[in-house]
Amino acid sequence: MNLALHDVGVIAWRSTRRNLRQPAVVFVPLAFPLILMVVNSSGLRAATHLPGFPTKSFISFFLPFSFIQGGLFAAMTAGTDLARDIDTGFLNRLALTPLRGTGLLAGQIGGAMAQALVQGIVYLAAGLALGVHFKSGPAGMVVLVTLALLVAAAWASVGIWIALRTGSGEAVQSQFPVLFFLLIISSMNMPRNLIAVHWFRVAATINPVSYMIEGLRSLVIQGWNAQALALGFGIAITAVAIAMTLASFALRQRMART
C-alpha cells in the first residue's frame, strides 16, 4: 500500500512540477473560467428575475460551473501529457521501472487533482471577493472543493483513457470541444425546470454533467441539499470508476510489458 502511494506521489509530483513550468497550462485554466463567469454573470443577470429562479445572484448560480470547467482543463492537460509520454517513449522509460500501472494512472489523476485544487481555491476566493454568499457555510466550501476534485478526477480519467487509446496529444485535444459541448447542453446557465426549449431540457436532464453542477451549486445557493449532493457525488464517483476501468484496460494494452 505504501509503495503504491509512493508511486502515485512521484508521478503526481512530476505532473505538478511540469505544469508549473508551463505558464499557459497554469494561466488559461485559471483565467478562462473566471472571465466566463464575469461575462455570463453580467450578460445573464436578468435571468434571476424569472419566476422560480433559485437565487437573486447570478454569479452565485454560475460560480460552481467554473469548477467543472477548470476540471476539464486539468483533464486535458493530464491527457495531453500522457499522450506525449507515449509518443516520446517516456512511458517506456516508466515501464522499465517497478512502477505499477495503477500508480501511473492514479499519479496522473493526482496531478490533475492538484491542479484542480489550486484552481478551485482561486475560483472560491474570486467568488467570495465578488460577493458570493455560501448558504452551506465554510463546511460547504470544503465539500464543494471535494466534489470539484472528484469531478476533476472523472474528467482526468476520461482524458487519460483517450490518451492511452490514441497515443496522440492532438487526439486528446480534439476531444475538448466534444466534452465542452457536454457542458453547454447542461444546466450550466439555467435551472433545468426553467429551460423553455423542450429538447434542450431533455438533453440537460439526461446529461450527467447537469447533476455534478447542481450538486456543487446546491452548496452555494441552497445550503445542504442531500438529494443534489448524493446525485453529484454519485455520478462523479461512477464516472471516475467507469473511466478508470476503461483507462486500466487501455494501459494494459499500451504498456504490454511482461
Next chain:
Amino acid sequence: MASAPGIHAHGLVREFKNVHAVQGIDLRVEPGEIYGFLGPNGAGKSTTVHMLTTLLPPTAGTATVAGFDIVKEGPKVRGAIGAALQEAALDPYLTGREHLRLQASLHGLRRAEREERTAELLHRVGLTLAADRKIQTYSGGMKRRLDLALALVHKPRILFLDEPTTGLDVQSRNALWTEVGRLAKDEGVTVFLTTQYLEEADVLADRVGIIDHGRIVAEGTPTQLKAEIGRPTVEATPRESSQLTAVEEVLGRFGEFTQASPGAVAVMLDGKGDLADVVRALDAASLRVDDLRLHAPSLDDVFLAKTGRKLEGEEDSA
C-alpha cells in the same frame, strides 16, 4: 557452465500483423561482455531489444536475461537491467537532476541514497554543471549522456543501449564509448548495444551479431568475422597508364583480381605474399606506381559478403 549467461535467447520471434520483424534469433551474451548488434534500419534490432527488456512479449521463442525468463519473470528482469532506448525519452520541462531523482524514486532508493547516486551519476556523465537546467536547453549529446545515467540509477547488471550514438557529434560519441567501455571493464556490466555504425561495433564490441531482415546472418568477434570473409586487398595505380597490363601481371601472382578504382589494379591476397612482397615485385619489374594501398577487410565487407549489400548509407524500410 562457468556462470549464468547475461543474455540467452532461443528462437526469438516477433510478428506484427503481416510484418515479421524478428524471425528466430538465437543469442548468448556472457556476463561482462559488450555485444554489438549491428544492422540497418528496420532490421529488427529495436524489436529484439524491446523483447529482451520485457517491453514487448515475443510471438515465439524463449529468452532469459540475468537468468530470469523475459515472459514469466518480467519484474525481475527489469530489476536487473538498465536501458537507454532509441531517442532519449526525456521530459523537456524537468531538469537533469529531477529526472535522476524521479528514476531513483521509482526504483525505490531512499532519499539519502537517491541524492548520493544522483550526484555521482551527474558527475560521471559530465552533467553536474547542467544538472539544474531544464532538458529543453540540453544538446543531443547531453541528452544521451543523461539517458545513460538514468539507465544506471539502480546499478543494473545488464545494460541495453539502442543506437546510443545516432546523431551525436564525434566528441559526444567518443565520450559515450569511453563510458560504456569503462562500465564493462571496471564494473563488469554486460552491455547489449545496437548500432548501425560499423565503427562503433568494431571499436566497442567484444562480439558482434549482424542482423538483417530479422535474422542473425553472422556472429563472432570483429576480428573473426573479418578473417572469415576475406583477406586484405592490395590496389596499385601505375604512373603510366601504358603499364597497367604489366602491373596486372605482377599483382596477379599474389592473389585473385577484385574490383578496383578506375586506372588501378586490385587483388585479394591469397597468402603467397604480403604488401612488402608486392612492392619488391613491382620494383624488380621496374614498374612505378602513383598509389599503392592495402585495404584490410572491414565489418562492411562482412555485411556485404553476408547480405549482398553494403550497410552504411543503407535505408532499409523493411
